[in-house]
């Protein structure tokens with residue numbers, strides 16, 4: 498039904514997260530019909546993406562490549578940040594979520610993946626060497642492990658705590674309990690377990 502170039506575009510768009518075949522077709526037909534140059538601008542933006550945007554060489558966050566070909570992100574460039582405080586996250590989206598909270602005054606390290614024995618991802622598959630180099634190079638004294646409260650996230654946090662305890666840094670885990678406004682009934686058991694373990698007494702005076 499559709500010409501080949503359009504079919505190809507639909508196929509590519511359908512690979513994006515949350516975009517199904519129908520939505521992809523709707524996007525493609527829109528781009529063909531619209532007259533304000535969005536398709537051309539999109540083409541240029543996508544072309545530049547591969548050349549001008551790369552993972553930060555220091556932390557793995559998204560960074561713009563500078564004139565010397567170096568990719569250092571805005572967080573790593575920010576001199577007001579405390580270099581001795583490092584927050585470890587699984588993926589860039591988590592870093593962005595923590596940044597939005599405004600609670601982190603240090604810098605980050607993006608693992609890119611979590612320990613997952615079932616999927617064959619062991620400690621050797623994590624960028625631990627790079628992490629250790631970062632810790633000794635920057636004189637990091639405190640590490641906050643902000644991996645998600647999932648089975649893989651907990652396993653990764655345990656591994657990191659074990660590996661880092663020998664390196665003279667204080668390691669803490671983000672407190673993760675039942676989400677604010679959340680219902681206990683719908684919290685999974687790990688979340689609930691952590692919420693109970695991390696309980697604090699309420700001063701009723």
Ligand SMILES: [Zn+2]
Pocket residue numbers: 553554555556557558569570571572573574
């Ligand atoms: Zn960075």
